[in-house]
Amino acid sequence: MEYLTDRITLDERICNGKPSIRGKRTAVQTILGFLCAGEAAEEILHQYPSLEKEDITACLQFAAELMNRSYVLRTVA
Template identity: 60%
Template sequence: MEYISDRITIDEKICNGKPTIRGSRITVQTLLEFLSAGDSPDDILKQYPSLELEDIQASLKFAASLLGRNYSIKPVA
């Protein structure tokens, strides 16, 4: 298991290696999708009682750090 932060982990045996919250089966992607759909952090915490507000904040920070990288688009034949 690789720790991206104290709250974000990646383990190839959990959720096909997607970043998850503290080794659980709750992915960062899931939290971001809830937020983008308009759910509030409180809504998410009610649906997932094992989560903490810091987990949601860590997910946002993780996503922001990924977008801070440089990307190039290459055509694929």
């Protein structure tokens, strides 16, 4: 398992290798999707009782950090 932050992990055996929260079977993408849909952090925590408020914050920080990277668009044949 690789730690991307203190709360975000990568493990090819969990969530098909997608970033997850503390090695649990909850993908960062899932939490971000709930937040994008307008779900309140408190409701997400109710639905996922093993998570902590800091986990949700870590998901947002992780997504923000990804936006700090440079990207190149290429034409694919």
